[in-house]
Amino acid sequence: MIYSISTTAIAIFVFFVLAVLGLSFYFARKAKSASGYYAAGGQIHWAVNGIAFAGDYLSAASFLGICGMIAFFGYDGFLYSIGYLAGWVVALFLVAEPLKRLGKYTFADALDVQFDSRGIKLAAAISTLVVSISYLIPQMVGAGALVTPLLGFPHWVGVVMVGSIVIFIVATAGMTSTTYVQFIKGGLLIVFSIVVVVLVLNKGITTQPSEDYHQFVALPAEVADGQVTAVSDPSYTVQGQVQSGAQTFVKLEQAGLSTWWKLSGDSSAPVLEEALSIVAAKNGEMLYNGAPKEDKRFYSVGHVREVLVDGQPVESTGPLTPFEFTETIESATVVRFAKAVLKDGDDKVTVFYQNPTLGKDIMKPGLYYKLDKGSTFWSRLDFISLMLALFLGTSALPHILIRYYTVPSQRAARKSTIVAIMAIGLFYVLTLYMGIGAMINGGLDVESSNMSAPLLAKTFGITLFSIISAIAFATILGTVSGLIVAASGAVAHDLMDKYAKVKMTERMKINYGRMAAVVVGLIAIVLGIIFQNQNVNFLVGLAFAIAASANLPAILMLLFWKKTTAKGITWAISVGMLSCLAIILFSPTLYEIYGLPPGDAPIPLQNPGIISIPLGFLTLVAVSLVTKRKLVQQKKDPQPLVETTAE
Amino acid sequence: MLHEPAPELGKDHSIEKKTKLGIRMFLVYLLIYAGFVVIGTIWPRLLGAEALSGQNLAVVYGMGLIILAAVMGLFYNYFCTKYEDEMNKEERP
Numbered sequence: 001m002i003y004s005i006s007t008t009a010i011a012i013f014v015f016f017v018l019a020v021l022g023l024s025f026y027f028a029r030k031a032k033s034a035s036g037y038y039a040a041g042g043q044i045h046w047a048v049n050g051i052a053f054a055g056d057y058l059s060a061a062s063f064l065g066i067c068g069m070i071a072f073f074g075y076d077g078f079l080y081s082i083g084y085l086a087g088w089v090v091a092l093f094l095v096a097e098p099l100k101r102l103g104k105y106t107f108a109d110a111l112d113v114q115f116d117s118r119g120i121k122l123a124a125a126i127s128t129l130v131v132s133i134s135y136l137i138p139q140m141v142g143a144g145a146l147v148t149p150l151l152g153f154p155h156w157v158g159v160v161m162v163g164s165i166v167i168f169i170v171a172t173a174g175m176t177s178t179t180y181v182q183f184i185k186g187g188l189l190i191v192f193s194i195v196v197v198v199l200v201l202n203k204g205i206t207t208q209p210s211e212d213y214h215q216f217v218a219l220p221a222e223v224a225d226g227q228v229t230a231v232s233d234p235s236y237t238v239q240g241q242v243q244s245g246a247q248t249f250v251k252l253e254q255a256g257l258s259t260w261w262k263l264s265g266d267s268s269a270p271v272l273e274e275a276l277s278i279v280a281a282k283n284g285e286m287l288y289n290g291a292p293k294e295d296k297r298f299y300s301v302g303h304v305r306e307v308l309v310d311g312q313p314v315e316s317t318g319p320l321t322p323f324e325f326t327e328t329i330e331s332a333t334v335v336r337f338a339k340a341v342l343k344d345g346d347d348k349v350t351v352f353y354q355n356p357t358l359g360k361d362i363m364k365p366g367l368y369y370k371l372d373k374g375s376t377f378w379s380r381l382d383f384i385s386l387m388l389a390l391f392l393g394t395s396a397l398p399h400i401l402i403r404y405y406t407v408p409s410q411r412a413a414r415k416s417t418i419v420a421i422m423a424i425g426l427f428y429v430l431t432l433y434m435g436i437g438a439m440i441n442g443g444l445d446v447e448s449s450n451m452s453a454p455l456l457a458k459t460f461g462i463t464l465f466s467i468i469s470a471i472a473f474a475t476i477l478g479t480v481s482g483l484i485v486a487a488s489g490a491v492a493h494d495l496m497d498k499y500a501k502v503k504m505t506e507r508m509k510i511n512y513g514r515m516a517a518v519v520v521g522l523i524a525i526v527l528g529i530i531f532q533n534q535n536v537n538f539l540v541g542l543a544f545a546i547a548a549s550a551n552l553p554a555i556l557m558l559l560f561w562k563k564t565t566a567k568g569i570t571w572a573i574s575v576g577m578l579s580c581l582a583i584i585l586f587s588p589t590l591y592e593i594y595g596l597p598p599g600d601a602p603i604p605l606q607n608p609g610i611i612s613i614p615l616g617f618l619t620l621v622a623v624s625l626v627t628k629r630k631l632v633q634q635k636k637d638p639q640p641l642v643e644t645t646a647e
Numbered sequence: 648m649l650h651e652p653a654p655e656l657g658k659d660h661s662i663e664k665k666t667k668l669g670i671r672m673f674l675v676y677l678l679i680y681a682g683f684v685v686i687g688t689i690w691p692r693l694l695g696a697e698a699l700s701g702q703n704l705a706v707v708y709g710m711g712l713i714i715l716a717a718v719m720g721l722f723y724n725y726f727c728t729k730y731e732d733e734m735n736k737e738e739r740p
């Protein structure tokens with residue numbers, strides 16, 4: 001989409017980002033100078049720590065990704081909200097307290113505490129690196145998506161900007177994120193999301209999202225032998241027609257501009273419905289709705305065609321309560337936009353055409369994950385796989401587990417987690433209203449599903465838009481910094497120091513850590529550009545699947561199965577991680593990125609968890625039983641031990 | 648990251664009870680969560696049916712899972728705190 005740049009927006013955005021960064025540095029300096037930092041840190045109130053948990057967890061994906069996915073696919077996006085929160089139940093009831101009792105600070109340390117195994121150290125460090133990088137990709141994509149409408153830069157500039165700022169901060173000053181900064185960011189995100197939802201509910205459901213919303217035209221057409229020959233408005237001339245599956249698209253010309261329309265209506269009354277189009281000519285020229293980008297003829301969309309109150313169509317419902325909103329939207333017909341890619345001579349044409357959808361279909365799963373009409377065995381398996389990975393992923397994320405160790409007592413840790421569950425739960429309930437609000441109020445940028453929440457805020461004024469974008473951007477900076485530090489720590493501390501036993505001075509350790517941070521940052525920048533058009537929420541779902549496949553079998557079995565061996569853990573991490581990555585690399589989504597037809601992908605699953613998570617558990621059990629048996633045999637026959645559980 | 652080290656924890660006699668409670672509550676939530684996934688996979692149309700005050704089953708069940716997580720968390724905390732207070736009483740100064 002093409003966005004108008006506002007000086008006010010930039011000023012508010014820069015002020016907010018600088019204020020948050022300034023606070024980060026202020027608290028970091030205060031923390032460093034205080035001799036009793038650790039003791040003081042232990043005095044943080046559990047409620048503050050709980051909101052800080054939320055600040056850590058509610059990354060760009062939660063805000064931009066879930067809202068965007070709901071705006072494009074209705075309830076299917078809300079599945080992520082449900083799954084992400086359910087994952088906290090696993091963390092609270094099963095993992096957090098027993099893991100904390102092991103007295104270590106990271107999951108890698110905790111896994112290794114009983115065994116002192118080099119295999120576990122290597123596998124856990126690589127797993128931390130892979131999960132951190134896979135979690136970094138959506139953050140970078142989100143950063144690019146935010147910077148485009150605010151500052152007018154292309155997506156890749158936003159990615160490079162965030163990457164460079166964070167690499168600079170991490171490589172020069174070190175990590176500065178503190179509990180209070182995460183508390184402020186988490187708190188602001190929830191407060192301003194409430195503001196947006198209150199505005200959405202107050203506006204209600206209306207067929208005219210705003211005064212300047214584009215009025216889509218429908219032209220009665222004349223059709224002979226399947227070909228459109230003329231339209232009712234004589235100022236248009238028919239230039240061509242392309243068939244794409246069951247859809248027919250027609251190119252019309254008016255006043256020198258060529259636009260694309262979709263043929264609809266029955267054969268007795270055919271109608272051409274206006275669509276949005278991007279034409280890529282062979283010479284590299286791009287036309288947006290028939291004109292160059294600068295002409296700004298490409299706009300955000302999403303509106304209600306019909307809404308009923310007491311069975312009667314109305315133009316606007318007026319203010320609604322949350323329950324009335326979800327009930328009324330079921331009676332509405334919402335115009336979403338579907339995508340078709342056509343060949344018109346040498347030109348590649350991407351058409352976004354109106355796709356009226358019944359509200360009752362929007363408010364249940366099925367628009368993204370096919371479960372009913374058009375469903376297949378694989379599409380249903382994909383749904384189960386997604387729900388499994390989301391449920392098990394949270395408690396396997398290294399950067400979430402680390403936070404659990406920052407509280408002074410088990411009791412405070414529990415309370416913090418419950419505050420986090422309540423804050424995050426409230427936010428996830430709000431995502432449904434923000435997503436549907438964007439869907440019906442012109443909050444869809446058809447080129448990127450990540451922009452829906454900021455675009456929705458923009459319909460309520462530039463100030464709200466700028467503040468929300470700034471909070472999201474600052475959250476990305478914090479999350480990216482934390483992930484890069486975690487990943488560089490895995491390289492410098494776990495791989496080089498603990499595993500390879502490279503002799504290093506303290507200074508060398510810091511320098512290697514910085515070098516690793518720069519390399520990881522650069523990888524994140526490149527991947528952030530490659531995955532530009534993917535929904536950030538979908539990408540986070542993949543990161544969850546990798547974490548759940550690689551780490552969770554090892555964590556749960558270590559805590560609850562006494563026969564677990566070091567080799568079992570090492571193999572489980574390796575097999576879970578590699579199988580998950582392999583399924584992702586051969587999935588339809590990645591085939592699309594490779595430029596290959598998604599239908600040719602050998603594994604038709606978008607979400608790998610249903611295969612890779614059980615495979616991780618099975619590997620751990622099988623390898624542990626085999627290595628345990630060897631140990632038992634060796635105990636019976638007093639030969640020197642060659643194979644032990646402790647390696 | 649600037650994280651504080653985990654403090655030394657005193658002897659906790661309530662570990663076994665808390666672990667059992669955690670596993671039981673997890674299994675209860677797992678069953679309810681799995682119910683949602685099973686309905687979505689086998690009877691997806693059921694999720695579109697009206698369940699409560701004009702809301703369909705998908706909205707009620709989805710919101711319910713979010714609220715239930717918070718409510719069960721509160722119960723879990725209440726009972727864990729109770730076990731800790733009762734079973735670690737003699738160790739307090």
